[in-house]
Amino acid sequence: MEYNFREIEPKWQNFWRENKTFKAEIREDKPKYYVLDMFPYPSGAGLHVGHPLGYIASDIFSRYKRLQGFNVLHPMGYDAYGLPAEQYAIQTGQHPAITTENNINRYRSQLDILGLSYDWDREVRTCDDKYYKWTQWTFLKLFGSYYCNDAQKARPIEELISVFEKEGNQNINAATTQSEKFSAEEWKNFSDKEKADVLMNYRIAYLSDSMVNWCSELGTVLANDEVVNGVSVRGGYPVERKSMRQWSLRITAYAERLLNDLDTLDWTDSLKEIQRNWIGKSQGAAVYFKLENGESLEVFTTRADTLFGVTFMVLCPEHEMITSLTTQEQKEEVEKYVSWAKNRSERERQAEVKKVSGVFTGSYAIHPLSGERVPIWISDYVLAGYGTGAVMAVPAHDSRDFAFAKHFNLPIKQVVVPHGEQEEDTSLWQESKDSKAGKVINSDFLNGLDVKDAIKTAIQYIEDKNLGYGTVNYRLRDAIYSRQRYWGEPFPIYYKDGIATPISESELPLLLPEVDKYLPTESGEPPIARAKNWQTKDGYPYDCNTMPGFAGSNAYSIRYMDPNNTEALVSKEANQYWQNVDLYIGGSEHATGHLLYSRFITKFLFDIGAVCKQEPYQKLINQGMIQGRSNFVYRVKGINKFVSYNLKGEFETDPIHVDINIVDNDVLDIEKFREWREEFKNADFVLEDGKYICGYEIEKMSKSLYNVQNPDDLVEKYGADTLRLYEMFLGPLEQSKPWDTKGIEGVSRFIRKFWRLYHDKDNNYTLSEEAATKDELKALHKTIKKVQEDIERFSFNTSISTFMICVNELSDLKCNKKEILEPLCILLSPFAPHITEELWNLMGNKTSISFASFPAFDESVLVENTFKYPISINGKMRANIEIALGISQEEVEKIVLANAEVQKYIDGKPIKKIIFVPKKIVNVVV
């Protein structure tokens, strides 16, 4: 009998559950460490081997930190609101809560068999009213706050109201869409509705008519990060631009802080870079162009140095000044163009980026510096959402303006000469010169300046003459926060005489109502509108939208600190103790969604004093994706005959995906294949060496490609410890890699070998109390040192290699000494918790291994009195010489030169130099 994981693994899982071994409580005597996994959306498909990768890694680190004496918080929960459950509800009528509950139970059982050390008492579910009460509470706070640019933080909206009453909004510097100024007097005379409308322009959570990504297939709007290439991320349905009244969050107010604080985080450069790009800060200038009708048009530019190169202006088709600008002659054409542009779907627009289109308004602006007349055009290459929705076109130095000028035959004026070039005839150009280095020409007072200096000088000039001002623009947009769906958090808002009014905090949570169908109403209202009595006691209607998928995950890491608190999101005490997440593990696909939104919300909660940290996740590791490895069989065209991979060239074949569970090391199990599907029952095969070899390809892991590897099957076959080790052994945590079961035998062998160290031939536990030998101690301490270093840098694959070497050495030494094997058992416990708990118990220990301390590394065991010096001659390794440590460089050189092997290579030539690197190498240059 060998190591029996089928009996031992459930035994210890039960032990941990019953003893609440991993329960985390505030303990002032211990330092805290908070390890968090991105909680999963419980989909109907269950877990595949890709999901546990991060969970196993975080579990190893949690267990390691516990051994080091840290009080570890390691919770898990479910991001339970989401589209799939709702889509399923629409099709079947089954309540999404039931689907979700079932899926969660399946997830839980799959997680349990992996032996993960979660504190399940802290589980959260975003669809649980006790949880979403705080999602709604956060929304009320966002609604009740504005962002003060002077203080650089969120402030209560009441403060703003009292300022309005005293002095109007003349001196307010806040993040707002309010452009009209008013006095205290005017404010007092506003109607309630007017006041509410003004305040709405300042709130951090606000209602506005905004251009949204509307997906009619899903019947809802989507955030920018939920749309890729003009189609929805979920489902791949077309998305169009549409103006709708929606809730938004003023995340743009936090752009600067979100950008700057990236520097304080221990994240990978690539992830920080993704966020920086998404925020997209650009420094530049706003410039006013006077119009002939007396109005003024504001544009944003990063290239104020090229002002004299402006030969036309372009407005986006949505620009509000189009009507007033269009002349009578151009009216018809402009209207035609604008309606054409508005009706294009996002996808069409993106697909035809290179096609130039546009129309002339008939009007002109006056160039602020030269006084020349500049024609004003309309084109959809100018985006409504960025800057002012209008640009000054400098065709000579901007490729888009250039393409436009070429297409409509507009003048092109060169104002920058790149270093080492001469001014050229722009009519001969095939492309613009966009480079940001060179000397300015044809530009009056800017002539001769370098681009960089010219930008500064130009901005200074326009500021002095009141023609504009230096400013900053961000690409980041406010987050659209409402969805026209059922399965989400209702907004704690009702409408009193058309004014959006918050319900009081004491009425939270506002429960998600029951509905008869999960579809929009006949009049096109969201599904919640179907609910009976969806109104306050006084009969005012509630908001019918629900919050988006990311709402529930914004502050979940904070809620885990105090998940059962009914009085607050988190108590001061719990928040002070747990602070924020020390280690966060999850996929990088959340870079511009969850990771940005939750940073924003955490900063907001910090501003209102609800939490003590500005950043939610101090260190972040993105585990790589595990791709699927699909197998193929090759069917001869037209007949039911299959050709082995290497012989398929002789036939005309179609590759067909075959279930990887009936393929072993690319060899097809023909019997199982025949049973797999009715149509293959009578199939013929052309074999090679008596086997049918399948082809393979690396693809996404997906049910439809028959390449999903289920962790349960592997646990059943090899045990959880082996699966844990193997997932880590597969390669570096952060790298994407294809799943491949080939190597799992190797770690399975290692586990059995490890077990055998503690047992004799008949599988009886035998450890001796004898003192360990020098070699045994060396093997152990070498391992302690390296494993600790490897864990610290999350190189779990190499730590496992180190364990393998150690076990091999101890097997060779026939070591069965407790002095060695007890610390080794502790050392391995984060990786393989079940087998080590069993051995720990066999060794006579009463408590769980989690409370043991990490084995101390004894340097003295590894100290040698001699060192093997590699000797290189002219940089090439030629010999090894054993030399006592601590002797002088001169002596080392003497010994080296006296060596016969070395003499052979020096071959009598004069020695130019000897380079001696202590403990490393001696290099002789001849």
Next chain:
RNA sequence: GCAUCUGUGGCGGAAUAGGUAGACGCGCUAGACUCAAAAUCUAGUGGGGUAACACCCGUGCCGGUUCGAUUCCGGCCAGAUGUACCA
């Protein structure tokens, strides 16, 4: 187009501070045990070369710094990911 990352045997991958490249595992080859198989154990396994050594070549490509480069610098090529009319 732009940004970030990656490129090492038949395969997954080591090499932590510029110092004997290929640890560890898989696979493969031979052998031991066995009637046989499984399991286990032993030896070998980058390429060329040799009876065996010696020796030569080798970390995507080209160049640089250095006594010495997988590692640092410059330029290219390829792949992955993200993002894209952001003025």
